[in-house]
Amino acid sequence: MAILNKPRVFEKFKQFHDYVKKNNGEIGTKQRGIDLNLNNACNLRCKHCFTNSPIGDHVKDILPPDKIADIANQADELGIFEWDLQGGELLLRPDKLFECLEAIKTERFYMYVTTNGYYLDEKIAKKLADLGVNRVSVSIDSMNEEEHDKFRGRKGSWKRAIKALEHVQNAGMSPYLNITVGHYNAQSEDIKQLLEYSKNKKYTTLVNVATPAGMWAKMSEIMVDEKDKAYLIKMRKKYKNILRNLWNPFDRDYEKVLGCNTVNRMYITPIGDVLVCPYVHIKIGNVYKQSLKEISEYGFSFKKFRENSSSCLAGEDKDFVKKYMSKEGTSIFNPADPKEIFPKDHFKEFKFSEQK
């Protein structure tokens, strides 16, 4: 379904656009999206996985359709216009993914699926398009097949990922080439080749900066530095098809920053925990116990998430990582309690009014 055939999405997208414009180009406390980890099982063993999927963490848990429908209704009421369904690898169990898409009622959201592309063939692509998916993001680490496969822990994964993007494009959805950029590769030939490939194929490139979370916990050396950040902006201006959630998508000069999206894009785990984002493993609620509205309010009661940060807290702010993301054993399934890690003067008293 073309995005112009989703009036409700544009109604919410317009509200977001107008809010950002009035708020000096900053995201502020405007809700934007949901990142849902429907199920954490995966067929690959990626070195940088932030969900600990390669070690089999909670791979059997999955949110049921009725709960997903409830979350979607609440999200729509909050003005949330985009959903990213991710895992794990959701195409390991396509029936569950399709069930989830039906529960969401995709006509209300700019809908996307993030995948490693291994199981995404022509038939699956068509089915996703029929179910209202607008975009599919496929992660690729290198234009060197061997490098990608080594990083992903499975031979053949590069070829399938490359092919998957073609199936996405042929099915009429937007193909996004997802790349993870850290200090180790930010200014490398490899990244240039990926950007070039994406541009030539008329894809969009989504840049996620490497974060010291999950399998890379405590590896702060992988984080981009100021020179890398400046280089990424240079690439953004050059290619014009590169996005980061941190950047202002409406800026046609390709240089302005919206701010860190913590709480603006809440991350929901397969057991219903709500974290401030996929990479900052700090819990602000659970969808079985509280409403999304209150979870959002609670999240923004913390100074670090309420105040605008022009850096991605998890991938660019080394001070934040050192102070608040270094607790031993933290993961998406064992998230930190913000009241335990932030000083008392960093948050307002907040009481959830209703416990489900």
Added chain:
Amino acid sequence: MDNKEKYKNAFIETFSIEASVLDKNLEYNTIPEWDSIGHMTLIGSLEEAFGISMETDDIIDFSSYNKGLEILKKYKVDI
């Protein structure tokens, strides 16, 4: 700058295209720059240029350069 030029300029600046691209009635999604984000940016530019606020139905109907000309007439923008 007259309204027609303002209108053209919004497209040229939003999508970083040459004016000649507009001669063939440019349509939504026919160039990579006119995607959903580009669409919203274009609407924002037009609202600013003409001091109007467009309704959702019109944002959805705004599917081409020529269609946009028709829609703006509803907002009393004389082009």
